[in-house]
Amino acid sequence: MPSRFSDAFRAHPQQQLKHPDFTSLHELPDSYAWNQRDDPSPETFATESVPLVDLNDPNALQGIGHACKTWGIFQVTNHGISTSLLDMVEHTCRSLFSLPVHQKLKAARSPDGVSGYGFARISSFFSKLMWSEGFTIVGPPDEHFRQLWPQDFSYHCDVIKEYKEEMKKLAGRLMWLMLGSLGIIAKEDIKWAGPKTDFKEALAALQLNYYPACPDPDRAMGLAPHTDSTLLTILYQNSTSGLQVFKEGAGWVAVPPVPGGLVINVGDLMHILSNGSYQSVLHRAMVNRSHHRLSSAYLFGPPSTVEISPHPKLVGPTHPPLYRPVTWNEYLHTKAKHFNKALSSVRV
Numbered sequence: 001m002p003s004r005f006s007d008a009f010r011a012h013p014q015q016q017l018k019h020p021d022f023t024s025l026h027e028l029p030d031s032y033a034w035n036q037r038d039d040p041s042p043e044t045f046a047t048e049s050v051p052l053v054d055l056n057d058p059n060a061l062q063g064i065g066h067a068c069k070t071w072g073i074f075q076v077t078n079h080g081i082s083t084s085l086l087d088m089v090e091h092t093c094r095s096l097f098s099l100p101v102h103q104k105l106k107a108a109r110s111p112d113g114v115s116g117y118g119f120a121r122i123s124s125f126f127s128k129l130m131w132s133e134g135f136t137i138v139g140p141p142d143e144h145f146r147q148l149w150p151q152d153f154s155y156h157c158d159v160i161k162e163y164k165e166e167m168k169k170l171a172g173r174l175m176w177l178m179l180g181s182l183g184i185i186a187k188e189d190i191k192w193a194g195p196k197t198d199f200k201e202a203l204a205a206l207q208l209n210y211y212p213a214c215p216d217p218d219r220a221m222g223l224a225p226h227t228d229s230t231l232l233t234i235l236y237q238n239s240t241s242g243l244q245v246f247k248e249g250a251g252w253v254a255v256p257p258v259p260g261g262l263v264i265n266v267g268d269l270m271h272i273l274s275n276g277s278y279q280s281v282l283h284r285a286m287v288n289r290s291h292h293r294l295s296s297a298y299l300f301g302p303p304s305t306v307e308i309s310p311h312p313k314l315v316g317p318t319h320p321p322l323y324r325p326v327t328w329n330e331y332l333h334t335k336a337k338h339f340n341k342a343l344s345s346v347r348v
């Protein structure tokens with residue numbers, strides 16, 4: 001990953017927060033108690049559910065189009081990522097987050113850096129702390145992994161490398177399905193997809209998240225509401241539920257884990273590319289009293305020099321472009337400054 005990608009955070013260094021040993025906390029400290037959690041009534045959860053798309057279904061493209069238009073999120077099955085690879089990634093996450101705090105801190109993310117162990121970047125926008133730990137991987141993980149596991153780092157590096165390769169292929173496939181559902185079917189229409197139309201030059205970050213079991217889950221927050229800055233995000237979650245999405249008119253809706261399934265969200269750059277037809281989805285992660293939760297988010301975006309703007313096919317006299325062109329790096333700068341108002345700040 002070119003260093004330019006992380007330049008976005010140099011101007012907005014993250015405050016260094018103390019990393020707790022969650023296992024030693026038997027009560028929720030006040031600094032983790034979110035007073036104003038806007039929970040909807042429990043009925044809301046039962047009424048609507050996030051669409052599920054079988055990628056082997058001949059109607060998958062239509063299903064994805066409908067899901068992106070109405071929800072900004074969907075789950076997929078028959079996606080081609082093997083269960084054994086997902087199990088290996090889960091094992092690597094578990095092994096990483098169960099290391100002693102002092103060991104994890106050897107691979108801490110630097111205040112103005114992008115890769116490494118730490119709190120979610122969005123922490124600085126909230127007065128309360130989140131009940132989670134994260135590890136961000138941009139580029140090869142070798143240096144950090146060597147610090148974490150001096151003996152067997154190469155095994156974990158291989159797992160992450162294979163996962164990133166497989167995720168890139170799936171992200172490319174999902175991109176063409178999403179674009180196709182918008183009527184963008186000519187491969188020349190997205191030049192940066194490259195000569196083989198496989199998005200070879202695309203950039204991505206892998207975010208591993210760990211949400212320890214929490215003594216007071218109703219007052220805690222695992223990951224605060226946010227949209228991803230990406231074109232699309234592919235999320236793997238273990239069997240503990242916690243992900244919720246905000247749907248206009250319905251409130252917060254749970255996204256329960258589907259065995260072998262993956263969750264796909266529309267990110268802010270897809271929102272821009274589609275000129276607002278596919279809106280990025282506000283989501284958050286809640287925590288559980290008795291079970292820890294693991295997730296891994298593959299955050300997929302364009303190469304660093306590519307400007308994303310509303311696609312010409314979706315713009316016309318009655319549909320003016322709603323957003324100005326931005327590179328991912330520039331958008332990450334904006335996000336680091338304006339957080340959830342970043343999208344409106346690039347509106348024309």
Ligand SMILES: C=C1C[C@]23C[C@@]1(O)CC[C@H]2[C@@]12CCC[C@@](C)(C(=O)O1)[C@H]2[C@@H]3C(=O)O
Pocket residue numbers: 114120121122136204205207226227228229230297299332335
């Ligand atoms: C490429 C990126 C997207 C991300 C910031 C990052 O540099 C790497 C971590 C990503 C993540 C994951 C958790 C939620 C999020 C908002 C955050 O704080 O870090 C996203 C960022 C994003 O999509 O804007």
Ligand SMILES: O=C(O)CCC(=O)C(=O)O
Pocket residue numbers: 207209223228235237242243283284285294295296297
């Ligand atoms: O853990 C989850 O379910 C959500 C994670 C997430 O939103 C992210 O990493 O961007």
Ligand SMILES: [Fe+2]
Pocket residue numbers: 226227228283297
């Ligand atoms: Fe997210």
